Amino acid sequence: MIFGELGYYSLIFSILFSILLFFFIYQDYFIKNNNINIKIYSFCFLQFFTIILSFFSLVFSFLLSDFSLASVFENSHSSKPMFYKFSGTWGNHEGSLLLWIAVLSSFLFLFLLNSKKDPKKYRLLTIFFQNILILGFLIFIIKTSNPFEKLIPIPKEGLGLNPILQDPALAIHPPILYIGYVGSSIIFSSSLASMIVNFVSKIWAESIKIWVLISWIFLTLGIMLGSIWAYYELGWGGFWFWDPVENVSLMPWLALTALLHSVIILAKRNIFQSWTVILSIITFALSMNGTFLVRSGILNSIHTFANDPKRGIFILSFLIFLSLLSLIIFFIYQPQKKGNIFFNFSSKEMGIAINNWFMIFFLSAVLIGTIYPILLEVINGKKISVGPPYYNFILTPFLIPFLIIMTISVKMDWIRSSINEKKKELLFLLIFALFFVLMISYFFEEINITVLLIFFSSIFLIFSLFKDFFDFFRNKKKINIAQIISHFGFGLLIFSIAVCSTFSKEIDINLKVGESIKLYNYELKFKDLSMKEDKNFKSIIGNFNLVEANGKIFYFNPELRIYDQPLIMTSEANIKTNFFKDKYIVMNNVSGSDYYNIRFQEKPFMIWIWIASLLIAAGGFLSIILKRN
Amino acid sequence: MIKKIQFGILFLIIISLFYFFSEGLKIDKIFSPQKNIGQKLSNFSAPSIFNNEIMITQDSLKNKKFYMINIWASWCAPCREEHPYLMQLSEENLLKIVGINYKDKKNYAITFLKKFGNPYSEIGSDKNGAISIDLGARGIPESILLDDQKNIVAQFIGPLKKNDYKKIIKIIKNK
Amino acid sequence: MKLSIKKIIILLFILICSISTSFSAGSFDNKIKKISKNLRCITCQGQSIDASNSDFALDVKNFIKIKLNEGLNEEQIYELLKKKYGSWIVFKPEFKYDNYLLWGFPYLIFLIGGIYIFIKIRKKIIKF
Numbered sequence: 010m011i012f013g014e015l016g017y018y019s020l021i022f023s024i025l026f027s028i029l030l031f032f033f034i035y036q037d038y039f040i041k042n043n044n045i046n047i048k049i050y051s052f053c054f055l056q057f058f059t060i061i062l063s064f065f066s067l068v069f070s071f072l073l074s075d076f077s078l079a080s081v082f083e084n085s086h087s088s089k090p091m092f093y094k095f096s097g098t099w100g101n102h103e104g105s106l107l108l109w110i111a112v113l114s115s116f117l118f119l120f121l122l123n124s125k126k127d128p129k130k131y132r133l134l135t136i137f138f139q140n141i142l143i144l145g146f147l148i149f150i151i152k153t154s155n156p157f158e159k160l161i162p163i164p165k166e167g168l169g170l171n172p173i174l175q176d177p178a179l180a181i182h183p184p185i186l187y188i189g190y191v192g193s194s195i196i197f198s199s200s201l202a203s204m205i206v207n208f209v210s211k212i213w214a215e216s217i218k219i220w221v222l223i224s225w226i227f228l229t230l231g232i233m234l235g236s237i238w239a240y241y242e243l244g245w246g247g248f249w250f251w252d253p254v255e256n257v258s259l260m261p262w263l264a265l266t267a268l269l270h271s272v273i274i275l276a277k278r279n280i281f282q283s284w285t286v287i288l289s290i291i292t293f294a295l296s297m298n299g300t301f302l303v304r305s306g307i308l309n310s311i312h313t314f315a316n317d318p319k320r321g322i323f324i325l326s327f328l329i330f331l332s333l334l335s336l337i338i339f340f341i342y343q344p345q346k347k348g349n350i351f352f353n354f355s356s357k358e359m360g361i362a363i364n365n366w367f368m369i370f371f372l373s374a375v376l377i378g379t380i381y382p383i384l385l386e387v388i389n390g391k392k393i394s395v396g397p398p399y400y401n402f403i404l405t406p407f408l409i410p411f412l413i414i415m416t417i418s419v420k421m422d423w424i425r426s427s428i429n430e431k432k433k434e435l436l437f438l439l440i441f442a443l444f445f446v447l448m449i450s451y452f453f454e455e456i457n458i459t460v461l462l463i464f465f466s467s468i469f470l471i472f473s474l475f476k477d478f479f480d481f482f483r484n485k486k487k488i489n490i491a492q493i494i495s496h497f498g499f500g501l502l503i504f505s506i507a508v509c510s511t512f513s514k515e516i517d518i519n520l521k522v523g524e525s526i527k528l529y530n531y532e533l534k535f536k537d538l539s540m541k542e543d544k545n546f547k548s549i550i551g552n553f554n555l556v557e558a559n560g561k562i563f564y565f566n567p568e569l570r571i572y573d574q575p576l577i578m579t580s581e582a583n584i585k586t587n588f589f590k591d592k593y594i595v596m597n598n599v600s601g602s603d604y605y606n607i608r609f610q611e612k613p614f615m616i617w618i619w620i621a622s623l624l625i626a627a628g629g630f631l632s633i634i635l636k637r638n
Numbered sequence: 639m640i641k642k643i644q645f646g647i648l649f650l651i652i653i654s655l656f657y658f659f660s661e662g663l664k665i666d667k668i669f670s671p672q673k674n675i676g677q678k679l680s681n682f683s684a685p686s687i688f689n690n691e692i693m694i695t696q697d698s699l700k701n702k703k704f705y706m707i708n709i710w711a712s713w714c715a716p717c718r719e720e721h722p723y724l725m726q727l728s729e730e731n732l733l734k735i736v737g738i739n740y741k742d743k744k745n746y747a748i749t750f751l752k753k754f755g756n757p758y759s760e761i762g763s764d765k766n767g768a769i770s771i772d773l774g775a776r777g778i779p780e781s782i783l784l785d786d787q788k789n790i791v792a793q794f795i796g797p798l799k800k801n802d803y804k805k806i807i808k809i810i811k812n813k
Numbered sequence: 814m815k816l817s818i819k820k821i822i823i824l825l826f827i828l829i830c831s832i833s834t835s836f837s838a839g840s841f842d843n844k845i846k847k848i849s850k851n852l853r854c855i856t857c858q859g860q861s862i863d864a865s866n867s868d869f870a871l872d873v874k875n876f877i878k879i880k881l882n883e884g885l886n887e888e889q890i891y892e893l894l895k896k897k898y899g900s901w902i903v904f905k906p907e908f909k910y911d912n913y914l915l916w917g918f919p920y921l922i923f924l925i926g927g928i929y930i931f932i933k934i935r936k937k938i939i940k941f
Contacts, residue, residue, distance in 0.1 A: 245863065336648055370919055373919045374919035381912075381914070387661040392901040398905035517846075768872060771872050774898065
């Protein structure tokens with residue numbers, strides 16, 4: 010059909026426009042004026058337009074189930090709900106790569122429109138570097154993973170989308186995550202450009218702060234959606250597994266969080282110039298590295314794309330090329346220090362330096378844990394797994410000082426702050442938090458010391474920010490509300506995760522219809538089974554009653570779904586959420602018997618993990634809005 | 639000077655990462671578990687499928703130069719596929735085959751053997767799969783070839799194929 | 814009053830350390846759970862034994878149950894499984910020469926970062 014051709018040829022045209030753009034940038038670079046040639050605007054627009062056109066052609070091919078395209082045939086089916094046909098566009102390697110490119114070029118276009126105040130040469134070079142990225146990915150998609158590849162003869166029906174991917178959270182997860190990933194590309198390009206034209210300054214920091222914030226917000230939300238999906242869909246009640254694919258999205262987040270802080274300090278105080286540039290480069294390199302690791306199939310993970318070593322080599326070479334390019338540019342044009350700037354030990358500057366120090370530590374642990382198995386296998390052929398116990402061991406103890414320092418440094422002022430004023434307040438909060446933790450340890454004896462300290466430090470942070478928040482409403486004290494919300498969210502996140510993992514209860518049992526069993530203070534009755542048929546699956550629904558000691562009954566209906574295209578069985582958990590805890594039941598059939606395997610979990614504070622992540626992102630969002638006004 | 643050293647170190651790191659990753663890409667990611675060839679068979683004990691009183695253990699492997707432990711079940715389709723090779727091996731009388739009947743019902747297993755023949759000198763029953771873990775197996779069917787010292791000589795994951803059959807014969811004849 | 818924050822922090826650590834934290838082992842089922850969470854289901858991509866419902870995972874859970882009943886402890890079970898299936902099966906990499914870099918790298922970076930910040934920032938810090 011027509012959309013296949015349209016999409017393919019628009020891609021070809023966009024390559025042409027990219028090449029032409031290089032030429033015009035070169036031409037315009039040496040003309041001394043303040044305005045960018047209108048040709049560059051128009052070709053940027055054309056490039057943006059053709060890529061978006063190509064992307065929507067693919068979307069329409071999916072919506073119309075055009076099975077003459079290999080990517081549609083392999084990942085869609087005519088009986089699938091419209092929403093999942095739509096999201097199926099990026100549920101596969103080829104389509105998601107096209108989405109990636111679409112985001113790359115939209116960011117370039119937005120940058121072009123929003124940077125009119127900045128120097129011309131800086132803008133041109135940013136476009137230049139961003140175009141290298143776009144062209145590289147365009148060649149990659151055409152050479153190794155063309156989403157518009159034709160099939161002859163045209164199949165009658167598609168193979169369908171893996172049912173565990175048919176989930177609302179996962180449907181919107183990739184676009185949001187990609188805005189986060191790819192947002193870092195413009196930071197990367199502009200930091201290279203600003204080094205060359207010697208523009209690494211307060212003004213530069215102010216102008217890229219918005220891009221840092223946008224990618225950070227979207228990355229935060231993207232990671233959150235991924236976790237929500239894992240929690241609801243994977244059927245074992247966890248939301249974070251330290252799986253390599255999850256780590257790969259966490260690493261740019263950690264780098265971006267560090268960058269967010271160092272950009273603030275650069276904008277305010279004009280220090281940390283080289284460091285900010287290094288973080289910008291690292292952030293994008295990590296995003297690219299993530300793409301490489303996920304798509305090349307080099308990892309062993311729950312969620313891998315279908316893979317092909319040719320793709321791996323291409324992205325790897327491109328990544329190495331970009332890393333070397335930025336290394337060379339950095340060492341030639343390294344930002345020069347201008348003058349000396351001083352600050353006191355107890356100041357915001359110091360707080361941010363410590364934040365970056367810890368962030369890099371967290372990052373290095375996640376990075377080495379993710380790539381070490383690959384390195385080791387190359388060196389001596391040994392296969393090892395690096396999983397949750399490793400990360401918990403390395404990261405958890407460091408969260409304690411991290412949170413405490415965070416609490417104190419949020420209260421600090423720039424350059425210097427008089428501690429005495431704040432000492433009393435902090436002392437009071439400290440005692441309050443201590444009291445709280447002592448209560449916890451009194452009621453629950455089995456908690457180990459690290460966890461108690463995590464409780465203590467996160468409560469310290471939460472209380473301290475709560476107090477600031479309260480002061481804000483009472484005395485209208487001038488505070489940075491966005492910062493407080495994000496930091497509060499972080500404290501709450503760590504606290505909820507600690508509560509959830511310490512106090513969660515879980516049990517596996519085998520039950521037959523009609524049986525009942527006592528679990529903790531509950532009684533679980535397996536009433537009966539019912540059947541349901543939906544558009545693309547049949548389901549067996551278990552009806553369970555969970556009776557509390559006081560007689561209150563919860564009705565649970567976990568499902569076993571049998572999808573027909575492709576034929577896969579999945580189990581859908583049934584979760585009852587309230588503000589204190591989630592109750593979670595999932596059932597699985599036991600082969601060759603009438604028994605069903607029931608997994609019951611009670612997870613306190615689960616909902617607060619999601620709320621906390623939302624708060625973290627909301628803080629970033631608020632800071633954009635407040636800045637605009 | 640310090641700048642040049644820094645540059646050199648980072649350059650080397652990037653290049654070596656390229657090397658490691660590109661080598662890593664070449665490694666076959668298709669699931670290839672560690673095989674325990676050369677190791678001694680771990681101790682196991684399984685009640686005989688015919689008589690719960692009799693235990694089948696590592697000591698049941700005696701009086702022959704070679705032994706094979708074969709994990710199977712009546713409900714497993716690939717087991718039917720490999721069964722003719724097991725029958726052939728037992729007819730040639732070169733080695734002793736001990737079966738481990740995996741998560742199966744006794745009468746189904748017996749019907750299976752009546753229908754396709756019984757290549758096993760003894761059959762242990764593994765009701766909950768724990769014995770197969772004791773033997774270091776990943777699933778069924780799986781066959782472990784042992785020498786008279788009960789060292790693992792070869793391990794076949796998945797159904798025995800014609801090549802595997804030839805390999806077994808070759809190993810035995812060469813010794 | 815000058816050192817009061819430091820004093821309080823020290824006091825706090827002592828207090829918390831003195832809280833008797835009994836590491837009770839929990840029930841038998843919890844023990845199986847805990848062990849199976851630290852094991853990889855090697856026949857399913859990337860899941861833990863606990864999360865998986867494949868035959869292999871169920872077998873390993875039964876195996877753990879039997880071995881616990883035989884009186885083996887957690888570490889012995891890991892060792893046993895490592896011998897049979899390689900260190901691929903455990904999620905916690907062993908602390909031995911192969912993995913020194915893995916275990917040491919983050920701390921190394923932390924140390925280098927600390928020294929770097931100290932050197933760089935020392936010049937900038939002044940007492941007002």
